[in-house]
Amino acid sequence: MTTTSVKDLEDQAALVTGATSGIGRAVAFQLAAQGATVLVHGRDAGRGIQVVEEIELSGGKARFVAADLTTADGVSQLVAEAGEVQILVNNAGFSWFGASADLSPETLDTLFASNVQAAYLLTSALAPKMAAAGLGSIVNLSSMAGIIGLAGGSAYGATKAALSSFTRAWAAEYSPSGVRVNAVAPGPVFTDGADATNIEALGTTTLLGRAAQPEEIADVIGFLVSPRASYITGAIIPVDGGRTAI
Numbered sequence: 346m347t348t349t350s351v352k353d354l355e356d357q358a359a360l361v362t363g364a365t366s367g368i369g370r371a372v373a374f375q376l377a378a379q380g381a382t383v384l385v386h387g388r389d390a391g392r393g394i395q396v397v398e399e400i401e402l403s404g405g406k407a408r409f410v411a412a413d414l415t416t417a418d419g420v421s422q423l424v425a426e427a428g429e430v431q432i433l434v435n436n437a438g439f440s441w442f443g444a445s446a447d448l449s450p451e452t453l454d455t456l457f458a459s460n461v462q463a464a465y466l467l468t469s470a471l472a473p474k475m476a477a478a479g480l481g482s483i484v485n486l487s488s489m490a491g492i493i494g495l496a497g498g499s500a501y502g503a504t505k506a507a508l509s510s511f512t513r514a515w516a517a518e519y520s521p522s523g524v525r526v527n528a529v530a531p532g533p534v535f536t537d538g539a540d541a542t543n544i545e546a547l548g549t550t551t552l553l554g555r556a557a558q559p560e561e562i563a564d565v566i567g568f569l570v571s572p573r574a575s576y577i578t579g580a581i582i583p584v585d586g587g588r589t590a591i
């Protein structure tokens with residue numbers, strides 16, 4: 346799949362968390378194709394450097410920043426290394442599906458630390474700087490799992506519902522200062538972090554009868570952070586093949 350390459354993000358720096366894999370990786374390629382300098386974040390340096398090299402080979406600009414976002418210290422380290430950015434995509438996270446009784450308290454903690462606390466701390470550190478500059482765009486990765494009830498997805502769904510709630514409240518807090526805050530709520534997407542059999546099965550429940558490729562989510566994010574979406578803030582955009590429409 347090709348990326349849309351309208352050069353509407355030149356002179357902008359974009360931090361994409363979790364860009365070493367899946368949706369984040371596709372977002373990094375997309376924003377670089379639109380002219381942004383992309384900070385490719387993740388924990389796996391090998392995969393991170395590979396993403397940077399692929400972006401550079403296609404004429405884009407990128408650098409890798411490593412940080413574990415499960416801890417507040419890890420987030421502070423990322424904030425320090427990121428410097429000034431105009432675009433933040435809160436994408437890093439993971440899913441856990443299974444019987445609620447089988448989720449250990451430790452995994453529940455890690456799920457909320459990676460998916461919720463990290464986005465909260467990162468945005469609290471970076472959005473005020475964007476607001477002071479009067480310019481910025483933030484996109485949060487929510488999910489269809491945060492909208493509909495999926496058996497086995499109670500905790501994961503709650504982390505994603507939190508991201509939707511953050512989106513509306515941060516839009517109220519920062520948009521009067523020129524910072525747009527939106528979310529995408531993808532349906533099932535084929536990535537390394539998702540079990541392919543589950544994703545395929547979920548895909549058959551959508552109106553389009555299939556799961557998505559990461560680029561189909563990245564394209565929407567590329568639009569949302571661009572000036573083409575200048576009047577959109579506080580929106581949660583379903584990118585789910587129509588699953589939550591029914």
Ligand SMILES: NC(=O)c1ccc[n+]([C@@H]2O[C@H](COP(=O)([O-])OP(=O)(O)OC[C@H]3O[C@@H](n4cnc5c(N)ncnc54)[C@H](OP(=O)(O)O)[C@@H]3O)[C@@H](O)[C@H]2O)c1
Nearest residue numbers: 363365366367368387388389414415437438488534536538
């Ligand atoms: N796939 C789907 O069906 C789907 C649907 C709706 C929403 N989403 C959301 O989309 C986002 C990306 O999902 P994906 O399927 O693309 O996942 P993925 O392929 O597993 O990639 C996850 C990325 O997040 C990073 N990451 C995870 N936890 C981290 C932590 N504690 N600290 C630092 N980095 C961390 C990983 O870094 P390293 O690998 O370098 O460690 C990796 O780059 C997630 O927020 C997910 O909830 C996914």
